[in-house]
Amino acid sequence: MAIEGLSINLATTRGxxxxxxAVDGCLxxxxxxxxxxxxxxxxxxxxxxxxxxRLNGLRLTGLCRxxxxxxxxxxxxQAAIDDxxxxxxxxxxxxxxxxxxxxxxxxxxxxxxxxxxxxxxxxFQAILPHARASKxxxxxxxxxxxxAADRACVNTLKQALDLAGRLGPDVGVAIDVYHVWxxxxxxxxxxxxxxxxxxxxxxxxxWLVPTRDLLLDRGMMxxxxxxxxxxxxxxxxxxxxxPQEVEIFSAGNWWKKPGAVVLDTxxxxxxxxx
Amino acid sequence: MAIEGLSINLATTRGxxxxxxAVDGCLxxxxxxxxxxxxxxxxxxxxxxxxxxRLNGLRLTGLCRxxxxxxxxxxxxQAAIDDxxxxxxxxxxxxxxxxxxxxxxxxxxxxxxxxxxxxxxxxFQAILPHARASKxxxxxxxxxxxxAADRACVNTLKQALDLAGRLGPDVGVAIDVYHVWxxxxxxxxxxxxxxxxxxxxxxxxxWLVPTRDLLLDRGMMxxxxxxxxxxxxxxxxxxxxxPQEVEIFSAGNWWKKPGAVVLDTxxxxxxxxx
Numbered sequence: 094m095a096i097e098g099l100s101i102n103l104a105t106t107r108g109x110x111x112x113x114x115a116v117d118g119c120l121x122x123x124x125x126x127x128x129x130x131x132x133x134x135x136x137x138x139x140x141x142x143x144x145x146x147r148l149n150g151l152r153l154t155g156l157c158r159x160x161x162x163x164x165x166x167x168x169x170x171q172a173a174i175d176d177x178x179x180x181x182x183x184x185x186x187x188x189x190x191x192x193x194x195x196x197x198x199x200x201x202x203x204x205x206x207x208x209x210x211x212x213x214x215x216x217f218q219a220i221l222p223h224a225r226a227s228k229x230x231x232x233x234x235x236x237x238x239x240x241a242a243d244r245a246c247v248n249t250l251k252q253a254l255d256l257a258g259r260l261g262p263d264v265g266v267a268i269d270v271y272h273v274w275x276x277x278x279x280x281x282x283x284x285x286x287x288x289x290x291x292x293x294x295x296x297x298x299x300w301l302v303p304t305r306d307l308l309l310d311r312g313m314m315x316x317x318x319x320x321x322x323x324x325x326x327x328x329x330x331x332x333x334x335x336p337q338e339v340e341i342f343s344a345g346n347w348w349k350k351p352g353a354v355v356l357d358t359x360x361x362x363x364x365x366x367x
Numbered sequence: 368m369a370i371e372g373l374s375i376n377l378a379t380t381r382g383x384x385x386x387x388x389a390v391d392g393c394l395x396x397x398x399x400x401x402x403x404x405x406x407x408x409x410x411x412x413x414x415x416x417x418x419x420x421r422l423n424g425l426r427l428t429g430l431c432r433x434x435x436x437x438x439x440x441x442x443x444x445q446a447a448i449d450d451x452x453x454x455x456x457x458x459x460x461x462x463x464x465x466x467x468x469x470x471x472x473x474x475x476x477x478x479x480x481x482x483x484x485x486x487x488x489x490x491f492q493a494i495l496p497h498a499r500a501s502k503x504x505x506x507x508x509x510x511x512x513x514x515a516a517d518r519a520c521v522n523t524l525k526q527a528l529d530l531a532g533r534l535g536p537d538v539g540v541a542i543d544v545y546h547v548w549x550x551x552x553x554x555x556x557x558x559x560x561x562x563x564x565x566x567x568x569x570x571x572x573x574w575l576v577p578t579r580d581l582l583l584d585r586g587m588m589x590x591x592x593x594x595x596x597x598x599x600x601x602x603x604x605x606x607x608x609x610p611q612e613v614e615i616f617s618a619g620n621w622w623k624k625p626g627a628v629v630l631d632t633x634x635x636x637x638x639x640x641x
Contacts, residue, residue, distance in 0.1 A: 320478040
């Protein structure tokens with residue numbers, strides 16, 4: 094029995110499963126959409142991963158992740174660009190819907206976020222020709238402002254859409270509820286993203302109260318305060334009907350449980366609270 | 368020797384000092400501007416605190432704090448309004464420049480942040496007549512989006528200014544660099560706040576990388592990544608020339624040190640990196 098509209102970001106089962114085990118766990122439960130991370134692909138090998146994807150007719154709602162453009166010197170920025178070109182190749186080989194970008198924060202020693210943001214834009218400009226030639230859509234993921242310093246200096250949907258607009262029609266956004274749920278301009282941003290055909294992915298999890306760690310304490314859907322159905326309806330009304338991709342970083346809780354328990358819980362919550 | 372342009376929010380020395388000790392520590396070092404918390408005033412008594420303030424000619428750059436308007440039922444919201452009226456009385460008695468507002472997050476059990484935001488606005492409307500009669504300016508402090516669930520559902524300067532605009536000319540904003548430094552629209556927001564004469568306070572500290580706790584891991588100026596002089600120049604250009612108020616919540620570090628060490632460090636950093 095297939096489960097429609099649900100994708101598993103393989104970070105969610107990272108605590109116990111690599112790529113192959115996670116694929117098996119998903120297929121056993123009728124889930125045919127996933128979003129893997131590059132290190133998980135590297136561990137099994139790109140060729141083998143692509144074979145598994147094709148053999149099972151898996152949909153990849155994204156490949157995680159490109160980005161991390163800012164660096165303190167030109168060599169560092171070039172290394173990031175080169176690595177992003179390889180990420181594009183991998184996304185193309187795997188047939189992913191998009192390559193998801195966590196754009197990077199302040200370069201070491203810098204306090205100038207405007208400069209970091211320009212480095213991000215310059216980095217995208219440098220890789221865009223290769224992305225176009227490879228027919229890989231690029232999805233900018235605006236990250237919660239608490240990651241502005243060390244992970245992503247693109248922090249609101251509006252900012253991501255403005256950047257995508259300067260880059261071109263084949264650049265879009267990955268909307269992760271965890272990062273944007275608080276935004277007073279969220280409804281406006283989602284509607285705009287739909288009008289501009291830039292919604293490439295829809296990630297879900299939940300915001301826990303209290304949140305005990307800035308990075309690794311995301312909640313299972315239903316355990317936090319995000320209005321998941323409300324945001325889903327906005328995204329659907331904006332014209333995106335792709336799977337909801339469950340991405341949960343949870344070092345203290347879900348990563349400690351067996352992948353089977355995590356997936357069974359995801360499915361139950363997907364059916365009841367999303 | 369007076370130190371001009373520096374105010375100490377007494378949360379900064381909370382680890383070792385109450386109101387009277389903190390005032391002594393400031394005066395000894397030539398600091399004549401402070402911003403106390405209501406629990407610190409209550410501990411010594413409002414009358415005694417006001418006597419100390421007047422006796423020493425202290426400037427209060429703010430009283431912390433009003434707010435926390437949203438509640439699950441009408442009785443809870445009324446209790447918050449009543450408490451905010453008392454906070455206004457205290458700010459008036461102490462002659463504070465403004466009463467600073469941490470507006471509150473989602474009421475218990477709610478996932479509807481739009482409703483919480485309306486409760487905040489309704490709460491302000493309910494206390495405004497008393498604030499006007501008492502001649503106490505109200506300063507809305509937009510809090511970092513990581514506090515949207517449990518502390519403040521007003522999370523950007525633009526949002527705070529829009530709210531202040533609906534409330535009236537005697538409502539402004541407290542701009543704390545910790546909460547707003549990441550905002551891609553920060554320069555625009557500060558300039559607008561200046562044009563509208565709504566900058567009532569300027570709080571400083573620093574954003575540490577990594578940040579180990581969402582609430583109590585703020586950094587001493589210079590230990591993090593915030594461009595403090597850059598933001599100060601924007602605020603000065605917008606017409607605010609009041610003291611920079613140092614507000615550091617630091618359970619793991621500064622609250623463990625003697626108040627004298629904290630203040631001496633604040634003064635050194637104020638002179639070198641702000």
